[in-house]
Amino acid sequence: MSNGLNEDGLKMWEKNRLRVQLNSYKGLLGILPALLFMLFFFIGGSFHALCLSIGSSHQISLLGEEDLLWAYKELMNPSFFQSVAVSVGIAAAVAVLSGIIGLLTAIFLATKSARWKWLHIIFQLPIGIPHLLAAYLLIQVFMQSGWYSRIAYYFGWIDKLEEFPVLVHDEWGIGVLLAYMWKEVPFIVLLIYPFILKLISDWRDQARALGSTFSQTVRWVIIPILLPMWVGGMWVVFAFTLGAYEIPALIASTSFRSIPVEAFHEYSQFGLERQPIAIAMNVVLAVISLLVGSLLIYMQMDWYKRGRRVW
Amino acid sequence: MHLDQVTIKIHQDSIINSLSLSIHPGEIFVLMGPSGSGKTTLLKGIAGLLSLTSGRISWENGIGTTGLVFQEPRLFPHLTVLENIAFGLRVQGVATKERRLQAGNFLKSLQLENLGNRYPHQLSGGQQQRVSLGRALILNPDLLLLDEPFASLDTSLREDLISWLYQLQRRLGFSILWVTHYIDEALSIADRIGIIFEGKLQQIGNPSEIFQQPDSEKIAHFLSLPNRFSKQQWQNWFQRDLPLPQTLNRGWIDSNHLQIIDEESQLPSNGIKEGLYSIISGFIMKVKPNREGYTLTIQSNSETLEVSTIGWSKVPALQESIKIKIMFEHIYWYSE
Structure with missing residues (x-):
């Protein structure tokens, strides 16, 4: 007997305490398998890739010393910086344009949802199409000898097929933008549509009761x-x-020159000794991506800092 | 504000049917009715959130403005108290500095000083509802539409807020169309009460008229008036024909007006001439304590009556046999 409990009571108390402790970590325990799975691949793979890109016993300088960071040094040239700028620029343009168009589309669908259910299905179709096929489809319709060019020629809008604007392999990346957006706009729509539907149902009447137009309700x-x-x-x-x-x-x-394309060439076409360069290119992309993500998380935390909530 | 033959249909269902109503300046008009009777639809129609199928809304001075407050505070979660209150001003295009100043000044009337920079989730339920009211009132509406605004609050907070809003309304002088299903709320603030069933106003009157002379048994039932019996039943108890107009064929009596008596007190001994009364016998079926004493359910033959007693000292016993005195003059008569 201790603390006023007999042996059975003590056992029961111990058991309950353990159960309470387990319960307080329930959330973490629930995601543990997924977390371990992710870390198992991510940490080992990332570490190995980083090591491979930073230094290597394969690469010895002319002076006979091990040349760490040789792959990164090799990337320090205007051509690579230009490729980074192009890749980041295209990715940013795709993200922003898909975000804006996806938002407007989701709002439109949410306001017309009762009548135009079939539009939802159409917007979900591209999600099931692989990117490679999306690019192929775009080539077939947008290239100068493609469908739209022929249609324009047939109706006499252009005198020869070459007059059709260059949208594939063009220097401004319009074709790339179009192909990505064809896939990513539906992704954004699918992601935010249910929430927009709920937000409209929650807030439209209240905002209207305060005199707000629909456009003001959306913006504010x-x-x-x-x-x-x-x-x-x-x-x-x-x-x-x-x-x-x-x-x-x-x-x-x-x-x-897009970085992923360059990296793939380095990886597959120039032998094992060039692989650290391909990995270094991808590490640069990952760092940029993580930096942007960290910046957004920081901004989001700052947004919430004073106590603001959204739900 | 005048509603003239207003009809509102939703998906071909008539929710409001040819309803006419006038609300006077500075008046508190309480609208009561069962769930699904069209109360919220009417408020939304007046606020412009639902379009009228037919009929019209007119205002004494041409154009009128409304403010609508829902049962839940519905404060914008990403905006501070000050920004929530200033939202309507922002919609009207008032400059940032000016609207912050106006909203800041209004916080005092709402008893929310020093809470301007808080977010809704950092406020109590009562504070949230005050912000919600303030958000509508800052726009200086001619008519404030309240859709059971305090229904989700506890009783004491609800009473405090009703009293606060009543004072504010008497000071600022705006009109209110107040939907509630709380009878005590209606009695404490209403200048007039309207009873709505199936989208039609059944009766309008001041609180005493509504409660003393309900237009029908349906209304009396909705108001949960106790001791409602047919004229025939009353005549059985009084053992005579009652001198009433033909149309008044039902009557009710408040449980406070039924008097439990002992054998001695029923004898007319003090020489004061009493009015027409009846004494009926029964036994106690149920005892429910209340603030003043007990509410007893009495079985008398096949009828059940509700009697209130004052004082806590004597606890009535179940199955106890008692006699009840009913004064004719305390019965309110109405039509079936």
């Missing part, structure tokens, strides 16, 4: 409340586009 109520999720969605698109290979390889390989 719906977008601010949706902001963390919307920006998060755009970051996912940015990170994906920054590292994706298929579309620039198919549509823009001759017009500008």
Whole structure:
């Protein structure tokens, strides 16, 4: 007997205490398998890639010393910086444009949802199409000898097929933008549509009762409340586009040097000794992506800092 | 504000049917009715959130403005108290500095000084509802529409807020169309009460008229008036024909007006001439304590009556046999 409890009571108390302790870590325990799975691949792989890109016993300088960071040093040239700028620029443009168009589309669908259910299905179709196929479809319809060019020629809008604007392998990356947006706008719509539907149902009447037009309600109520999720969605698109290979390889390989395409060439075409350069290129992309993500998380935390909430 | 033959249909269902109503300046008009009777639809129609299928709304001075407050505070979660209150001013295009100044000054009337920079989740339920009211009132509406605004609050907070809003309304002089299902709330603030059933106003009157002379048994039932019996039943108890107009064929009596008596007190001994009364026998079926004493459910033959007693000292016993004195003059008569 201790603390006024007999042996059975003590056992029961111990058991309950253990149960309470387990319960307080329930959330963490629930995601543990997924967390371990992610860390198992991520940490080991990342560490190995980083090591491979930073230094290597394969590469010995002319003076016979081990040359650490040789792969990064090799990347320090205007051509690579230009490629980084192009890749980041394209990814940012795709993210922002998809975000804006996706938001407007989701709002439109949410306001017309009762009548135009079929539009939802159409907007979900591109999500099931692989990026490679999306690029191929775009080539078929937008290239100068493609469908739209022929239609324009047939109706006499252009005198020869070459007059059709260059949208594939063009120097401004319009084809790449179009192909990505065809895939990413539906992704943003799918991500934010249910929330917009709920936000409209929650706030439209209240805002209208205060005299607000629908446009004011969207700008001052719906977008601010949706902001963390919307920006998060755009970051996912940015990170994906920054590292994706298929579309620039198919549509823009001759017009500008995209980092993923360059990296793939380094990895697959120049032998094992060039692989650290390919990995270094991807590490640079990952760092940029993580920096942008960290900046957004910082801004989001700052937004919430004073106590603001969205739900 | 005048509603003239207003009809509101939603998906072909008539929710409001040819309803006419006038609300006078500075008046508190309480609208009561069962769930689904069209109260909220009417408020939304007046506020412009639902379009009228037919009929019209007119105002004495041409154009009128409304403010609508819902049962839940519905404060914008990403905006501070000050920004929430200033939202309507922002919509009207008032400059940032000016609207912050106006909203800041208004906080005092709302008893929310020093809370301007808080977010809604950092406020109590009562404070949130005050912000919600302030957000509508800062726009200086001609008519404030309240859709059971304090229904989600506890009783004491609800009473405090009702008293606060009543004072504010008497000071500022705006009109209120107040939907509630609390009878005590209606009695404490209403200048007039309207009873709505199936989208139609059944009766309008001041609180005493509504409660003393309900237009129908349906209304009396909705108001939960106790001791409602047919004229025939009353005549059985009084053992005579009652001198009443033909149309008044039902009557009710408040449980406070039924008097439990002992054998001695029923004898007319003091020489004061009493009015027409009846004494009926019964036994106690149920005892429910209340603030003043007990509410007893009495079974008398096949009828059940509700009697209130004052004082806590004597606890009535179940199955105890008692006699009840009913004064004719305390019965309110109405039509079936």
